[in-house]
Amino acid sequence: MAENFEIVERVGVSSVSISDAIKSxxxxxxxxxxxxxxxxxxxxGRVADNGDLEYQVTVKVGRKLG
Amino acid sequence: MAENFEIVERVGVSSVSISDAIKSxxxxxxxxxxxxxxxxxxxxGRVADNGDLEYQVTVKVGRKLG
Amino acid sequence: MAENFEIVERVGVSSVSISDAIKSxxxxxxxxxxxxxxxxxxxxGRVADNGDLEYQVTVKVGRKLG
Amino acid sequence: MAENFEIVERVGVSSVSISDAIKSxxxxxxxxxxxxxxxxxxxxGRVADNGDLEYQVTVKVGRKLG
Amino acid sequence: MAENFEIVERVGVSSVSISDAIKSxxxxxxxxxxxxxxxxxxxxGRVADNGDLEYQVTVKVGRKLG
Amino acid sequence: MAENFEIVERVGVSSVSISDAIKSxxxxxxxxxxxxxxxxxxxxGRVADNGDLEYQVTVKVGRKLG
Amino acid sequence: MAENFEIVERVGVSSVSISDAIKSxxxxxxxxxxxxxxxxxxxxGRVADNGDLEYQVTVKVGRKLG
Amino acid sequence: MAENFEIVERVGVSSVSISDAIKSxxxxxxxxxxxxxxxxxxxxGRVADNGDLEYQVTVKVGRKLG
Amino acid sequence: MAENFEIVERVGVSSVSISDAIKSxxxxxxxxxxxxxxxxxxxxGRVADNGDLEYQVTVKVGRKLG
Amino acid sequence: MAENFEIVERVGVSSVSISDAIKSxxxxxxxxxxxxxxxxxxxxGRVADNGDLEYQVTVKVGRKLG
Amino acid sequence: MAENFEIVERVGVSSVSISDAIKSxxxxxxxxxxxxxxxxxxxxGRVADNGDLEYQVTVKVGRKLG
Amino acid sequence: MAENFEIVERVGVSSVSISDAIKSxxxxxxxxxxxxxxxxxxxxGRVADNGDLEYQVTVKVGRKLG
Structure with a gap:
């Protein structure tokens, strides 16, 4: 039987940018x-106390098993 | 890099109520x-043998990593 | 509190058939x-180098906990 | 040929609770x-004349055929 | 236990108009x-042999039971 | 021209029950x-500091205009 | 910072036609x-007492702010 | 008024293949x-006691009315 | 190998009616x-300068290949 | 009764970036x-007359009520 | 600027199997x-005149441009 | 009959940013x-061999016909 992958769901948080949250x-x-x-x-996201935006980005990640 | 969360998917089962299945x-x-x-x-859900309803509630749960 | 299940997401890969990818x-x-x-x-899926189709099937799997 | 099921769609109405509407x-x-x-x-749902909520819950029900 | 409704799914066909297909x-x-x-x-819909459009409109219909 | 409705989106919060959050x-x-x-x-929802669940239920509400 | 729009959700009702409900x-x-x-x-929609259809059409409307 | 169709929802079960469940x-x-x-x-589907997969396939079926 | 179809996505525009935009x-x-x-x-759609509605209807169209 | 939130839908427009449209x-x-x-x-978005992209980002915003 | 792909939508038809329709x-x-x-x-799909099933499978296909 | 548009689906790839992939x-x-x-x-996207992220962004593009 062939190779398998798992998909996990993660939320990255960043006060810098959406890209930074994805990378995290x-x-x-x-x-x-x-x-x-x-x-x-x-x-x-939300508005942080200092008025900056905080980004919360949900990412599905495929990872090789075995 | 900032804090991350994982999202896991769980099914709670209860013969009492939907709330009870969520809590489980x-x-x-x-x-x-x-x-x-x-x-x-x-x-x-399903109808149990005694005629009661059994609730099966799928919940996504966000948990802090690290 | 009653029994719980977890739902995990997997990708099966097969160059034979969709059924084979699901089974994997x-x-x-x-x-x-x-x-x-x-x-x-x-x-x-994708077309493999030999011209065959390679199937990549995403499956949610419910597993009993505890 | 193996066993079949039908799925029918029903709306239960209750002025007591969502659970009661599901049961109905x-x-x-x-x-x-x-x-x-x-x-x-x-x-x-809607707000009934006496100020109570009336719940209208749509449920898909799987029933064994034959 | 309170009143129930069933939801049935129907497709109306008309070569006149979408409204006519809904009414049907x-x-x-x-x-x-x-x-x-x-x-x-x-x-x-489809283009009929005479070049007119034929409309096929799927409608969910709620009907009172009992 | 006939009567109109507006649909507004609200989130009710309750530490008692989902029903209580809807009512709110x-x-x-x-x-x-x-x-x-x-x-x-x-x-x-979230788990409050005392270990109780806090329910946050989003509801679309139709209201008659004019 | 550039111009903004708001999106509001409205339901138009008409016993004449879907177009009339949208316009309303x-x-x-x-x-x-x-x-x-x-x-x-x-x-x-619903079937009115005189047997005519009454159309209830939900429309999202984008409106310029400021 | 023109011809109508009904859409019914069925679940076919087969321990042989997805195609067999659709046909059922x-x-x-x-x-x-x-x-x-x-x-x-x-x-x-589920894993049967003998380790084989049992497929449960939900199919919407359009049928011509009277 | 059997016949194939392509599906293309088109937007018809009409200031007359939704039907006219679909036909276009x-x-x-x-x-x-x-x-x-x-x-x-x-x-x-949008409200044209003369106060009329302009309809923009997106249609997926299946066309026979070869 | 507990605290409530409203959810409003806004479109931010920016010729600079998606982030700028969100912030707007x-x-x-x-x-x-x-x-x-x-x-x-x-x-x-759209391509502006000078060849730059103009971003139009729809955002749902949760705001605390009274 | 980097490589691009186009996504086209095709429907394969086969009286043999779903796999055959995908391949087509x-x-x-x-x-x-x-x-x-x-x-x-x-x-x-549909039931052909001889009682066999005819499968119509819609597939999105990614193709490299340029 | 009025003007028409086509909608085509494209995937832009960039190792720089999501914006760059959209522009591509x-x-x-x-x-x-x-x-x-x-x-x-x-x-x-994927993680490239050098550890950078490669973004693959699918975009629907509306283009004026005729």
């Missing part, structure tokens, strides 16, 4: 297993 | 890591 | 914990 | 044929 | 049981 | 204008 | 602020 | 009325 | 290849 | 009431 | 340009 | 016909 989620998931692909699922 | 899923997920938020995704 | 994903997930049910979420 | 839909569907499973599809 | 589906469903509401789900 | 959203929206109907859109 | 919703929303665009979201 | 659902629905078209809506 | 999209797509079926995907 | 929508909505969270719903 | 759609699309990936979007 | 898709589509609008549909 992807590189966090990559610490445990090689990342084959990712897909941005949701882009949310 | 959330508190089960909380045993392993602190739960930051949850979202009810699907509410299913 | 489900039996891979079953190595770690008993599988209660599965649901096919997405059917993708 | 499921037990109504069960009068005609055994119910194998149900899934809550939509939760709507 | 709703009034057909009304012959068997009183219609409480309807919702247009899908609007498809 | 609907009765809040009703203070400004008569409520014709409502629909539950999303059920989220 | 759009022109109602236009009384308060200039309408930049609209999108039809849902087409529902 | 379609041919079951065809016993009562001519089938004009079908659409596969959901592909689920 | 379908007959435009038919100039190049025979149209087997169409499906209305989205109904948008 | 969020800070516009914040002028009237405190913003608790936001979610990016749709990212559209 | 993918290999048809491959005659014009190299296929990078495909995704199965919809599985429909 | 839009300006590629603009080489053949004037672009009236675009909409971002999906944001995926």
């Amino acid at each position: 989620a992807v590189f966090g998931a990559r610490k445990e297993r090689p990342v084959a692909w990712f897909e941005v699922i949701q882009q949310r | 899923a959330v508190f089960g997920a909380r045993k392993e890591r602190p739960v930051a938020w949850f979202e009810v995704i699907q509410q299913r | 994903a489900v039996f891979g997930a079953r190595k770690e914990r008993p599988v209660a049910w599965f649901e096919v979420i997405q059917q993708r | 839909a499921v037990f109504g569907a069960r009068k005609e044929r055994p119910v194998a499973w149900f899934e809550v599809i939509q939760q709507r | 589906a709703v009034f057909g469903a009304r012959k068997e049981r009183p219609v409480a509401w309807f919702e247009v789900i899908q609007q498809r | 959203a609907v009765f809040g929206a009703r203070k400004e204008r008569p409520v014709a109907w409502f629909e539950v859109i999303q059920q989220r | 919703a759009v022109f109602g929303a236009r009384k308060e602020r200039p309408v930049a665009w609209f999108e039809v979201i849902q087409q529902r | 659902a379609v041919f079951g629905a065809r016993k009562e009325r001519p089938v004009a078209w079908f659409e596969v809506i959901q592909q689920r | 999209a379908v007959f435009g797509a038919r100039k190049e290849r025979p149209v087997a079926w169409f499906e209305v995907i989205q109904q948008r | 929508a969020v800070f516009g909505a914040r002028k009237e009431r405190p913003v608790a969270w936001f979610e990016v719903i749709q990212q559209r | 759609a993918v290999f048809g699309a491959r005659k014009e340009r190299p296929v990078a990936w495909f995704e199965v979007i919809q599985q429909r | 898709a839009v300006f590629g589509a603009r080489k053949e016909r004037p672009v009236a609008w675009f909409e971002v549909i999906q944001q995926r």
Whole structure:
């Protein structure tokens, strides 16, 4: 039987940019297993106390098993 | 790089109520890591042998990593 | 509190058939914990170098916890 | 050929609770044929004349055929 | 237990207009049981041999039970 | 021209129950204008400091204009 | 910072036609602020006492702010 | 007024293949009325006691009315 | 290998009616290849300078290849 | 009864970047009431006369009520 | 600026199997340009005059440009 | 009959940023016909060999016909 992948869902948080939040989620998931692909699922955020935006980006990450 | 969260998907089962099934899923997920938020995704069920409803509620649970 | 299930997302890959890709994903997930049910979420693929289709099938797998 | 199921869509109405509306839909569907499973599809309602909420819950019900 | 409704899905066909196709589906469903509401789900069609459009409109129809 | 309705989106919060959160959203929206109907859109929540669940329920509310 | 728009959701009701219900919703929303665009979201209705269809059409309306 | 169709939802079950489960659902629905078209809506399943997969495929079936 | 179809996406624009916008999209797509079926995907519009509505209707059109 | 939130839908426009369009929508909505969270719903745009992209980003904004 | 892909939508038809319909759609699309990936979007069909099923499978096909 | 538009689906790839991938898709589509609008549909990517993210952004592009 052929190779398998798992898909895990992560939320990256960044006060800098959406890209930074994506990177945070992807590189966090990559610490445990090689990342084959990712897909941005949701882009949310809040206004921080200093008036800056904080981005919370949900990313599905495909990782090779075995 | 900023804090990350993982989102795991759990199904809680209860013959008492939908609320009880949600709690079962959330508190089960909380045993392993602190739960930051949850979202009810699907509410299913079956009729048990004694005629009572059994609720099966799918919940996405956000948990803080690291 | 009643029994819980976890739902994990897997991608099975097969150059034989969609069924074979589903089986690969489900039996891979079953190595770690008993599988209660599965649901096919997405059917993708690519044309391999020899002209055959390679199927990549995403499956959600429900597994009993505890 | 193997066993089949039909899925019918019902709306239960209750001025007591969402659970009561679900039960009304499921037990109504069960009068005609055994119910194998149900899934809550939509939760709507209105404010009744006495100020109470009236719940209208749409449920898909799976019933065994033959 | 309170009143219930069933939701049935019908496709009305008309070479005149979308409205005519909706009416065909709703009034057909009304012959068997009183219609409480309807919702247009899908609007498809084809080009008939004489070059006119033929409309095929899918409608969900809510009907009072009992 | 005939009567119109507006649809507003509200989130009710309750530490008691989902029903209580729905009521909070609907009765809040009703203070400004008569409520014709409502629909539950999303059920989220968090674990409060005392370990209780806090429910955050998003409701679309239809209100009669003019 | 550049211009903004708000999107409001309205339901137009008409016993004449779907077009008439759309116009009712759009022109109602236009009384308060200039309408930049609209999108039809849902087409529902009921059978009125005289046997005619009453159309209830939900429309999202984009209006220029400031 | 022109011809109408009804859409019914069926679940076919097979331990052989997805195709066999589709056929089971379609041919079951065809016993009562001519089938004009079908659409596969959901592909689920479980691992049977002997380790084989059992496929449960939900199919919407369009049937010509009277 | 059997016959194939392509699906192209077109937007018809009309200041007369939704039907007229659908016809515009379908007959435009038919100039190049025979149209087997169409499906209305989205109904948008704007208020023209003279106060009339302009309809912009997105249609998926199935056309026979080869 | 507990605290409530309203969700309003805004479109921010920017010829600089998607982030700038999000900020425009969020800070516009914040002028009237405190913003608790936001979610990016749709990212559209057009090619401006000078060949630059103009971004039109739809954002749902949650605001605390009274 | 980097490489681009186009996504075209095709419907493969086969009286043999779903796999055969997918192959028909993918290999048809491959005659014009190299296929990078495909995704199965919809599985429909009809009962042919001889009682066999005819499968109509909609596939999105990604093809490398330039 | 009024003006028509076509909607084509493109994937832009960039190792620099999401914006750069969008621009790549839009300006590629603009080489053949004037672009009236675009909409971002999906944001995926992979981790390149050097550890950088490669963004693959799917964009629907509306182009004026005739």
